Amino acid sequence: MNKKTDTEMQALAGKAVLGDRQALETLVECVQDIVFNLSLRMLGTFTDAEDATQDILLKMITHLSSFRGESAFTTWVFRIATNHLINYKKHMFARNALSFEYYGNDIKNGKIQNVPDLTQNVEKDLLAEELKMSCTNVMLQCLDTESRCIFILGTMFKIDSRIAGDILEMSPEAYRQRLSRIRKKMADFLGQYCGEYGSGKCKCKDRVNYAIQNHRLNPLQLDYTAAAEISVQTMTDVKNAMEEIDDLSQDFSFCKPYQSPQRTKYMIQEFLKSTQLSIIQKP
Numbered sequence: 001m002n003k004k005t006d007t008e009m010q011a012l013a014g015k016a017v018l019g020d021r022q023a024l025e026t027l028v029e030c031v032q033d034i035v036f037n038l039s040l041r042m043l044g045t046f047t048d049a050e051d052a053t054q055d056i057l058l059k060m061i062t063h064l065s066s067f068r069g070e071s072a073f074t075t076w077v078f079r080i081a082t083n084h085l086i087n088y089k090k091h092m093f094a095r096n097a098l099s100f101e102y103y104g105n106d107i108k109n110g111k112i113q114n115v116p117d118l119t120q121n122v123e124k125d126l127l128a129e130e131l132k133m134s135c136t137n138v139m140l141q142c143l144d145t146e147s148r149c150i151f152i153l154g155t156m157f158k159i160d161s162r163i164a165g166d167i168l169e170m171s172p173e174a175y176r177q178r179l180s181r182i183r184k185k186m187a188d189f190l191g192q193y194c195g196e197y198g199s200g201k202c203k204c205k206d207r208v209n210y211a212i213q214n215h216r217l218n219p220l221q222l223d224y225t226a227a228a229e230i231s232v233q234t235m236t237d238v239k240n241a242m243e244e245i246d247d248l249s250q251d252f253s254f255c256k257p258y259q260s261p262q263r264t265k266y267m268i269q270e271f272l273k274s275t276q277l278s279i280i281q282k283p
Helices: 006-017 021-043 046-062 073-086 100-109 124-142 145-155 161-168 172-193 204-213 232-236 247-252 262-274
Strands: none
Touching: 006 021, 006 073, 021 046, 021 073, 021 124, 021 145, 021 262, 046 073, 046 262, 073 145, 073 161, 100 124, 100 172, 124 145, 124 172, 124 204, 145 161, 145 172, 161 172
C-alpha cells in the first residue's frame, strides 16, 4: 500500500483532476487495498471482491471531480465503496443467502465422518488454515448487508463512530449501539460453535474433506493462504481517528488485511493507460 497522509491524497486528487496521470495512479495505489479488503469482507469471496474492487475504483476515478475536500479523501472513498457494496447484487451470497441458524446447523449436523480423502496431496494443515480464513469470512454473510458493513468498519478498520456514522448516514450513537449488538452476536456465535476462536467443538482440520466434498474448499485454489498480508498498522494508518476497542475485539482476529490481487492492479493500470483523463477533469 502506498502510504500518504490525507493532505497528500487531497493534493493528488487535485492534480489528477487537472490531468496529471501519475498523480491519479498514485492515488489509486493509495486506496486499492482498502477497497479490496472492504469488498472481501462484504462479499465473502476473492473473485467477487476483485470484481467489486474494479467497479469501485472506476467509479472513484470517474467521479473524482466531484470531490470537494469537505471530508477526508479516504472517507469519501469509503462512502463510494459502502454505497456500492451494500447495494451489490452480483456476488454469490446475494443469490445464496446465509443465516446463523443455517451455519450453526451445518456445524452441528454436517456428516463429516466417512468422507474420503479429497486433499489431492495438498498438506492438510494448509487446507485447514485456508478453511479457517474462508469460513470466518463467509460467516459475515449471515449478517444483513448494513450490519455487516457496520461490523467491518468498526472491527476491521476501527473507524471513529462520527466518521462511520457519516458514511452510513446514521448518528454516531446509533452506530455505536448497533456495532455493540452486532459484535455480541458474532462473539456469541463464535463462542458457541467455533473451536478455533471460541469454545465450540468445530475444528477446521476435521472438516477439510467435508468442505471439499461440498465445494466450499478447492485444494488447487487457496486464495487466503496465497494472498500477501499487509500489516494491521498499515490499515490503521488510513483512518482519521480511533475509538478504544472493547474486549470482544480479540474474538475477531480473523479479519486479516490482504494486498489486492495483481489481476485487479493490472486491470486498473491498463484502464489508466487507455482512458482519456478528460473524463475526470472539472468542466
